[in-house]
Amino acid sequence: MVIQQVSVFAQNKKGAVADILRILTEADIQILFFSIADTEEYGFLHLLVDDTIKAERALVDNGKAAHITDVLRITLEHIPGAFYKELKKLSDAGINVEYAYGYVGEAGVAYGIVNVNDTGEAERALDV
């Protein structure tokens, strides 16, 4: 299914990630999962939170370049190769994955998160 994550730009400098987490804490946002994609100079934090809109607003209001992105959440069997099986469907359909991460949610359910250009197309490929 399509869910929303908050992505926020972070300069690669001391305290940048802590600053973002402080803003979210002060806005009383619960973080379900986060990942960092980075280069030498800057990075993006991708966050799954309990209130996406509120989180984005809090970050923007505090001077961060944040935005909401649609990503695909795939429920996975918690066994080896489960994520591979799903990603292969995407590559077979010629869909390029921009980035992906996985996490285990409450009650031990495993999820794969993928960011693609066209979530609709990817959903159709996964349903096959």
Add this chain to the structure above:
Amino acid sequence: MYHYYNKDVECMPPEQLRQLQSERLKSVAERNYANVPFYKKKFDELGLSPADITGIDDVKKLPFTNKTDLRDNYPYGLFAVPMSDVVRIHASSGTTGKQTVVGYTRRDLDIWGEVMARTLGAGGVTKNDIGHISYGYGLFTGGLGGNIGSETIGCATIPASVGNTKRQITIMQDFKPTFILCTPSYALTLAEYIEDNGIAPESLSLKYGFFGAEPWTDAMKREIEAKLRLKAFDIYGLSEIIGPGVAYECEAHEGLHVAEDHFFIEIIDPDTGVEVEDGQYGEVVFTCLTKEALPLLRYRTHDISKKISAPCPCGRTSTRITKFAGRTDDMLIIRGVNVFPSQVEAVLLELGGLAPYYQLVVEREGSLDKLTVLVELTPKTVSGSGIKDLQRLQRTIAESIKSMLGLAVKVELVDPKAIERFEGKAVRVVDKRDKAFRAR
């Protein structure tokens, strides 16, 4: 098919124009020497007599006038006529120090009307048009300058002035003006207002817009044209010379024509004061040939532009200059290359989505100058982006700046509002080099 307000003068054979300029220069040199103690002193110091001015080429013999000269002679010290002949005063606030005060005789106002009429006429305005003037009325020359041009052509003229956007739009819908004068940023405000309020641009009758008084880019021009459904024209002027109307764009949109029978233009090297070769960037200098109240000689504008030598397809014979490239005050010399922060700003605005907040950091590493451009991101910039998009953006900015300046730069993307502000404006330049290396 090109349009003109005064075709005979605007397309005058070049030799005839030079003849006219020569006669006028002689007269204005005499008038200043006889009536303005400041100029008399300057002439005497140079060992120059008004009789030495025999033709337009002798303009080079004349002393320069600086903005500080106007301030030092505040408020009326440079006026060349008695106050009884002055019918209008304008003043520019100036970002630093005292106001700059300028005066007009009745004839000066006629000249202003004439050059502003040419400006509007070059866009196609005729007396059948209705003008909406959204420049500020008051000491600023924009409002009354637009007003006098519109009335000189014979247009019904609406002195709307600035502000109260909702009311401005109502006036446009009800009074049906066909052209507008305002700053480009206000044009965008109007465009955004009608967009946000679901007002169809067709419900306005605007055909032409004349925008100036602040720097703007081709991207802004395209946006204004698309959203307000009009043809946009660039206009240039400064109160010290007359106000708007000093130079204007024609329908060829290939630079601005100087009203050169009234304002003689030179482009000089700001450091040496020597005229640059045609086609080279330099500081724009104007000599008022016809004005009475404040006929400044070789006034240094600190604006940067260059002459276009090819004839314009419109047939106007006066000197054509490119859109203004910046201010000499802001000029940096990096690895021997002249750099204006506004050039970088233009690149960022052209790329779209980027905030106009940037900072140039110049450092000396070993024997080389190093230029880093900090660029603020906005939530809009990063919308839908991944790290790869940002890297692409960073490369595009660096390549665009390099192709404009001929200098390799390092681009750093930073958080929104990360760049230091001073009184609301971003600090554009941080020069960390020793003074010796900033060499002018």
